[in-house]
Amino acid sequence: xxxxxxxxxxxxxxxxxxxxxxxxxxxxxxxxxxxxxxxxxxxxxxxxxxxxxxxxxxxxxxxxxxxxxxxxxxxxxxxxxxxxxxxxxxxxxxxxxxxxxxxxxxxxxxxxxxxxxxxxxxxxxxxxxxxxx
Amino acid sequence: xxxxxxxxxxxxxxxxxxxxxxxxxxxxxxxxxxxxxxxxxxxxxxxxxxxxxxxxxxxxxxxxxxxxxxxxxxxxxxxxxxxxxxxxxxxxxxxxxxxxxxxxxxxxxxxxxxxxxxxxxxxxxxxxxxxxx
DNA sequence: ATCGTTGCAAACTCTTTGCAGGATT
DNA sequence: AATCCTGCAAAGAGTTTGCAACGAT
Numbered sequence: 001x002x003x004x005x006x007x008x009x010x011x012x013x014x015x016x017x018x019x020x021x022x023x024x025x026x027x028x029x030x031x032x033x034x035x036x037x038x039x040x041x042x043x044x045x046x047x048x049x050x051x052x053x054x055x056x057x058x059x060x061x062x063x064x065x066x067x068x069x070x071x072x073x074x075x076x077x078x079x080x081x082x083x084x085x086x087x088x089x090x091x092x093x094x095x096x097x098x099x100x101x102x103x104x105x106x107x108x109x110x111x112x113x114x115x116x117x118x119x120x121x122x123x124x125x126x127x128x129x130x131x132x133x
Numbered sequence: 134x135x136x137x138x139x140x141x142x143x144x145x146x147x148x149x150x151x152x153x154x155x156x157x158x159x160x161x162x163x164x165x166x167x168x169x170x171x172x173x174x175x176x177x178x179x180x181x182x183x184x185x186x187x188x189x190x191x192x193x194x195x196x197x198x199x200x201x202x203x204x205x206x207x208x209x210x211x212x213x214x215x216x217x218x219x220x221x222x223x224x225x226x227x228x229x230x231x232x233x234x235x236x237x238x239x240x241x242x243x244x245x246x247x248x249x250x251x252x253x254x255x256x257x258x259x260x261x262x263x264x265x266x
Numbered sequence: 267a268t269c270g271t272t273g274c275a276a277a278c279t280c281t282t283t284g285c286a287g288g289a290t291t
Numbered sequence: 292a293a294t295c296c297t298g299c300a301a302a303g304a305g306t307t308t309g310c311a312a313c314g315a316t
Contacts, residue, residue: 003295004291004294004295005295006289006290006291006294006295006296007290007291008289008290008295008296008297009289010296010297011296027280027281028280040297040298041297041298042297042298042299043280043281043298044281044282044283044297044298044299044300045296045297045298047280047281047282048282048283048296048297049296051282061199063198063199064198065196065197065198065247065249066194066196066202068280068281069199082237082241082243085244091238091241093237093238104215104226104250105224105226105255106255107254107255107258107259108215108224108252108253108254108255108258109252109253109258110250110251110252111218111251111252111253112250112251112252113248113249113250113251114198114247114248114249114251115246115247115248116198116246116247116248117237117243117245117246118243118244118245118246118247119241119242119243119244119245120241120242120244121240121241122238122239122240122241125240125241125242126240136270137270137316138270139269139270139271139314139315139316140315141270141271141272141314141315143271143272144271160305160306161305173272173273174272174273175272175273175274176273176305176306177272177273177274177275177306177307177308178271178272178273180305180306180307181271181272181307181308182271184307201305201306
């Protein structure tokens with residue numbers, strides 16, 4: 001059976017990193033998480049496996065303004081994201097409350113949209129007073 | 134008079150690039166535009182001047198998912214952006230029609246948002262049938 | 267004549283690729 | 292055993308910085 005994908009400790013650890021996180025992760029975050037199971041794991045392997053998991057349809061890219069691309073489990077319903085200004089973590093939000101009617105100049109045709117909300121996650125919200133942002 | 138900012142052909146050309154474009158520009162686009170007035174202009178100079186114009190408050194960054202940061206004239210009212218899937222250009226949209234109430238999990242505090250619309254600009258919309266996208 | 271500014275090249279960061287050794291089937 | 296996968300190091304893209312020469316004041 002040629003061309004078959006093999007299961008390696010590295011790939012398992014990378015998959016588990018996404019499953020356990022439950023939120024979009026950037027390559028460096030995946031590395032940090034997966035290195036807890038597989039010491040010596042290289043960043044190149046993380047990038048290669050992310051790419052493989054994208055092609056396989058197991059991951060989708062989450063691109064946020066000004067941030068390195070993150071990735072999350074694929075197959076979810078249309079949704080958007082939230083970034084905490086405290087810890088920087090990105091969370092998934094359910095649903096979509098955009099009314100697609102901006103003041104759109106004539107001749108423009110809309111095919112899609114992206115929404116990102118910013119603020120503080122529960123954890124940072126409660127500890128905000130103690131921090132110097 | 135120490136610490137005074139000087140006017141150079143390069144800086145003028147870079148400022149003019151933004152004024153003439155009327156839409157957010159990425160460093161490479163600024164370089165291309167400004168080189169029409171100043172041949173030999175280097176990309177480092179573009180980056181340095183963009184940074185200076187940011188600190189001066191003349192420019193604001195426009196960060197879009199998955200794209201190099203663009204910059205536009207500062208001081209405009211709250212607005213969002215549109216990227217054309219045909220030519221890739223980014224346009225400014227007036228107004229903001231987001232209802233800030235997504236299905237937000239408990240404990241999250243919203244302080245801001247970003248909206249990007251995608252589609253086709255008038256030019257690309259009319260020539261779409263001729264292209265193989 | 268100062269000293270801010272420029273262009274070039276080197277440094278950096280993030281991501282991708284080449285290659286020899288190692289691991290899975 | 293075959294060959295996919297990994298780690299390391301080198302190579303690319305985009306951005307920043309060091310430095311000597313240039314040029315605005």
